[in-house]
Amino acid sequence: MTDTVLSSATKEVVIGFDRPFVIIGERINPTGRKVLAAEMAAGDFSRVEADARAQVEAVAHMLDVNAGIPLADEPAILARAVQLVQSITDLPLAIDSSIVAALAAGLAVYKGKALVNSVTGEDERLEAVLPLVKKYGAAVIAISNDETGISEDPDVRFAVAKKIVERAMDYGIPASDVVVDPLVMPIGAINRAGVQVMRLVHRLRTELKVNTSCGASNISFGLPNRDGINSAFLTMAIGAGLTSAITNPLHVDVVRACMGADVMLGHDPDCARWIKRFREAPPPGTGAAGEAGRGRREGGHRRRPA
Amino acid sequence: MTDTVLSSATKEVVIGFDRPFVIIGERINPTGRKVLAAEMAAGDFSRVEADARAQVEAVAHMLDVNAGIPLADEPAILARAVQLVQSITDLPLAIDSSIVAALAAGLAVYKGKALVNSVTGEDERLEAVLPLVKKYGAAVIAISNDETGISEDPDVRFAVAKKIVERAMDYGIPASDVVVDPLVMPIGAINRAGVQVMRLVHRLRTELKVNTSCGASNISFGLPNRDGINSAFLTMAIGAGLTSAITNPLHVDVVRACMGADVMLGHDPDCARWIKRFREAPPPGTGAAGEAGRGRREGGHRRRPA
Numbered sequence: 048m049t050d051t052v053l054s055s056a057t058k059e060v061v062i063g064f065d066r067p068f069v070i071i072g073e074r075i076n077p078t079g080r081k082v083l084a085a086e087m088a089a090g091d092f093s094r095v096e097a098d099a100r101a102q103v104e105a106v107a108h109m110l111d112v113n114a115g116i117p118l119a120d121e122p123a124i125l126a127r128a129v130q131l132v133q134s135i136t137d138l139p140l141a142i143d144s145s146i147v148a149a150l151a152a153g154l155a156v157y158k159g160k161a162l163v164n165s166v167t168g169e170d171e172r173l174e175a176v177l178p179l180v181k182k183y184g185a186a187v188i189a190i191s192n193d194e195t196g197i198s199e200d201p202d203v204r205f206a207v208a209k210k211i212v213e214r215a216m217d218y219g220i221p222a223s224d225v226v227v228d229p230l231v232m233p234i235g236a237i238n239r240a241g242v243q244v245m246r247l248v249h250r251l252r253t254e255l256k257v258n259t260s261c262g263a264s265n266i267s268f269g270l271p272n273r274d275g276i277n278s279a280f281l282t283m284a285i286g287a288g289l290t291s292a293i294t295n296p297l298h299v300d301v302v303r304a305c306m307g308a309d310v311m312l313g314h315d316p317d318c319a320r321w322i323k324r325f326r327e328a329p330p331p332g333t334g335a336a337g338e339a340g341r342g343r344r345e346g347g348h349r350r351r352p353a
Numbered sequence: 354m355t356d357t358v359l360s361s362a363t364k365e366v367v368i369g370f371d372r373p374f375v376i377i378g379e380r381i382n383p384t385g386r387k388v389l390a391a392e393m394a395a396g397d398f399s400r401v402e403a404d405a406r407a408q409v410e411a412v413a414h415m416l417d418v419n420a421g422i423p424l425a426d427e428p429a430i431l432a433r434a435v436q437l438v439q440s441i442t443d444l445p446l447a448i449d450s451s452i453v454a455a456l457a458a459g460l461a462v463y464k465g466k467a468l469v470n471s472v473t474g475e476d477e478r479l480e481a482v483l484p485l486v487k488k489y490g491a492a493v494i495a496i497s498n499d500e501t502g503i504s505e506d507p508d509v510r511f512a513v514a515k516k517i518v519e520r521a522m523d524y525g526i527p528a529s530d531v532v533v534d535p536l537v538m539p540i541g542a543i544n545r546a547g548v549q550v551m552r553l554v555h556r557l558r559t560e561l562k563v564n565t566s567c568g569a570s571n572i573s574f575g576l577p578n579r580d581g582i583n584s585a586f587l588t589m590a591i592g593a594g595l596t597s598a599i600t601n602p603l604h605v606d607v608v609r610a611c612m613g614a615d616v617m618l619g620h621d622p623d624c625a626r627w628i629k630r631f632r633e634a635p636p637p638g639t640g641a642a643g644e645a646g647r648g649r650r651e652g653g654h655r656r657r658p659a
Contacts, residue, residue, distance in 0.1 A: 234616055235624050241617035245592065270624055272609070272631035279588050279613025286551065286589035303578070307585025310540060311547035318541050318576055325578035 049223050051186050051258045053109060053139035054159040060108050060139050062226060062258045062291045067314045068281075068305045069109060069291035071141055071162075071260065072102035075128065076113035088119040092131050103136045105296035106306075110136065111164060112153070113143035122152035129153045141188070141293070147175045154183040161185045164293075165228065168193035168207040177218040186224035187215070188260055191247075197230055199237070201247040204230060209255055226258045226291065227251050233268035234276065240266065241280065245287040252288030263294040263301075278304035285312065355529050357492050357564045359415060359445035360465040366414050366445050368532060368564045368597045373620045374587075374611045375415060375597035377447055377468075377566065378408035381434065382419035394425040398437050409442045411602035412612075416442065417470060418459070419449035428458035435459045447494070447599070453481045460489040467491045470599075471534065474499035474513040483524040492530035493521070494566055497553075503536055505543070507553040510535060515561055532564045532597065533557050539574035540582065546572065547586065551593040558594030569598040569607075584610035591618065 050063040062069045075098050077084035083094050095112075102110055112132055114125035125144055132140060142153035143164040150163055165188035166176040180187045189211040191197075191204040198204055208227045215225050229247040232240040244261075251259050261284075267276035278300050281292060285308035296302055306324065309315040356369040368375045381404050383390035389400050408416055418438055420431035431450055438446060448459035449470040456469055471494035472482040486493045495517040497503075497510040504510055514533045521531050535553040538546040550567075557565050567590075573582035584606050587598060591614035602608055612630065615621040 238619045238622060238624070242619050245617070270631075271628060271633075275609045275613050275631065276616060276627070278584070279610060279617050282585050282588035282610075283592035283614060283617050286592045303581045304585060304588075307581050308589060310582060311551070311585050311589050313544045313548050316544060318544070321582070322577060325576075325581065327577075 049256050049258055051162075051223055051226055052160065053162050053186060055133060055137045055139045056158040058137040058139065058159075062260070064252070064258075064288075064290065065314065066290070067108075067309045067320070068285055068289075069260075070107050070296050070302065070305055071109040071111050071291060071293045072098075072105070072107035072296050073111055073262070073264070073293045074098040074102055074295060074297070075110060075132065076143070077116050078113065084116045084119075087114060087124055087128070088116050092128065095128055095131060096135060099132045099135055102296050103138060106302050107138065107296040109139050109141060109162065109291075111141040111143050111293050113164075114149065115144060115146075121146050121149040125149045126152040126156045130156050133158055142185075147172075147179070150176065151179055154179060154185060157183070162226065163187040165190045166211065168211050170194070173211065173214050177215055177220060180215070180224070181218045181220055186226060187220070188226050188228050189215070190228045191230055197232075199232075199239075199243070201229075201243045201250070204247055205250050205255070208251060208257070212255060212257060222255075222257055226260045227255070228261050229259060231261045231263065231265040231280070233270075234266050234280075235269040241283070245283060248284055248287045248289050252290075258290045259288065260291040260293060261289065263292040274298050274300040277301050281305055282308045282311075285309075355562050355564055357468075357529055357532055358466065359468050359492060361439060361443045361445045362464040364443040364445065368566070370558070370564075370594075370596065371620065372596070373615045373626070374591055374595075375566075376413050376602050376608065376611055377415040377417050377597060377599045378404075378411075378413035378602050379417050379568070379570070379599045380404040380408055380601060380603070381416060381438065382449070383422050384419065390422045390425075393420060393430055393434070394422050398434065401434055401437060402441060405438045405441055408602050409444060412608050413444060413602040415445050415447060415468065415597075417447040417449050417599050419470075420455065421450060421452075427452050427455040431455045432458040432462045436462050439464055448491075453478075453485070456482065457485055460485060460491060463489070468532065469493040471496050472517065474517050476500070479517065479520050483521055483526060486521070486530070487524045487526055492532060493526070494532050494534050495521070496534045497536055503538075505538075505545075505549070507535075507549045507556070510553055511556050511561070514557060514563070518561060518563060528561075528563055532566045533561070534567050535565060537567045537569065537571040537586070539576075540572050540586075541575040547589070551589060554590055554593045554595050558596075564596045565594065566597040566599060567595065569600040580604050580606040583607050587611055588614045588617075591615075 050061050053060050141162040141164040163185050167190045191208040193207050212222050212225050234240045266280040267273035282304045356367050359366050447468040447470040469491050473496045497514040499513050518528050518531050540546040572586040573579035588610045
């Protein structure tokens with residue numbers, strides 16, 4: 048029954064075992080997005096704003112904010128992005144950087160209880176990030192790798208996660224404020240990646256009793272029809288115990304998979320959210336099934352008010 | 354490691370724990386299809402033939418054949434349908450009737466090892482159907498209800514399944530030839546139906562060690578976007594251990610969900626089947642994502658050679 052409570056100044060979101068699945072929008076991230084990186088480095092945050100609005104309008108429950116731009120002043124840019132995004136949405140944020148000073152700068156301006164993304168099991172990182180998490184009363188994503196890298200053995204990854212949770216508790220951070228990322232590997236390269244991560248998620252849930260999150264899209268790297276693979280992964284992982292993911296809420300199939308998984312687990316009482324989202328009558332003349340049906344659903348998604 | 358081997362005269366299909374998920378096409382069934390029922394009763398099997406070809410062309414691994422038409426000579430019609438379908442496809446068949454004489458008539462003309470659909474835990478049914486299954490060396494779907502009806506308690510349903518498996522063994526039918534249907538209830542009416550069936554499938558797999566099948570579409574009865582609910586159900590149930598389902602292979606989202614689940618479980622080595630199905634390049638001018646992408650995938654599906 049572990050609950051991880053995140054908040055903005057005015058809104059709470061809870062990641063929890065008996066809660067609807069939490070989608071953390073991944074779009075505000077200049078990694079691999081040259082135009083966005085150049086704009087952010089030059090002080091133009093219009094695309095950050097558009098990405099924030101689009102994800103809010105879709106179905107995201109939280110937004111990840113990353114400002115990882117080579118040679119730029121990442122702490123300043125991340126702080127500004129956090130402030131901007133908080134000015135246009137009340138969704139709680141994940142403050143995302145591999146640079147400790149950037150996490151500190153983001154946390155310093157954040158209003159509410161943020162999710163720090165992330166800390167690994169490396170001692171140096173633990174000693175730098177956990178005091179920050181404690182200082183700001185935040186929660187933190189714990190990535191289950193350490194100095195030895197990413198193990199393909201889920202039992203080793205479980206041990207790393209356990210170490211991070213214990214170390215966090217040493218700093219006065221409760222286990223419920225540590226959200227473990229089991230690390231999702233590309234299944235096109237490692238065919239056992241799915242089985243491994245399902246087993247690890249299940250152990251994290253039942254033995255370590257922590258919430259979990261992951262960069263879901265990694266699973267489909269290099270494969271065609273990535274939405275299809277991502278949907279299968281998320282549905283099965285939610286069944287195994289996954290409670291949140293950093294993914295793209297603009298991908299309607301992925302959102303549908305997460306909402307369907309909530310229905311399956313009884314986390315959508317009376318299927319009310321499912322029905323509200325999908326009950327729209329078809330526009331006249333589009334027929335009743337097949338592509339027309341699919342088009343309707345996507346249209347319904349985009350027309351959903353923010 | 355339970356394998357249930359089914360066959361036609363020339364082709365084997367195996368339902369098994371470490372095998373790709375088996376989709377049993379549900380279309381050849383006059384229940385709720387007035388036109389098909391009237392045609393079959395009048396001796397017109399053209400729609401049966403078309404349904405068979407369409408499902409083969411889609412992705413079905415087996416086909417269910419049902420001739421349940423009120424006041425018609427069901428044994429004769431079912432036998433004729435079985436012969437017709439076997440003349441146009443080498444996929445193994447499930448012979449589907451609630452009338453024992455119809456099952457007998459279908460089995461008498463069937464070439465290969467059929468899947469009898471179905472027997473319940475009612476003593477009278479067990480005593481009528483199991484000798485037939487044994488006589489023809491068939492396998493059988495065991496539905497986990499009995500004289501007392503369908504229990505909402507998955508432990509009661511497990512006990513019924515166990516009774517059927519034991520009774521089958523008394524008749525010399527190995528447990529590997531009993532495929533248990535855990536009974537899927539509409540989740541719109543019973544919010545715990547998903548959790549119940551996942552738990553039952555897991556117990557059937559790990560404790561009773563049998564293969565499983567179900568009428569997957571029941572789960573979404575009464576809800577909008579049924580493909581979305583069916584996809585979520587199948588993906589999560591396959592993760593929990595479900596090894597086959599009777600469903601509609603013409604629904605591309607459902608097929609995609611089953612194929613994605615196979616990838617997740619490592620049952621699609623090198624993701625070869627996934628890549629083959631979805632790797633098509635986009636037609637010129639359709640763009641690279643969104644609806645265009647979805648349309649392409651569906652087109653690829655329908656164009657797949659039989």
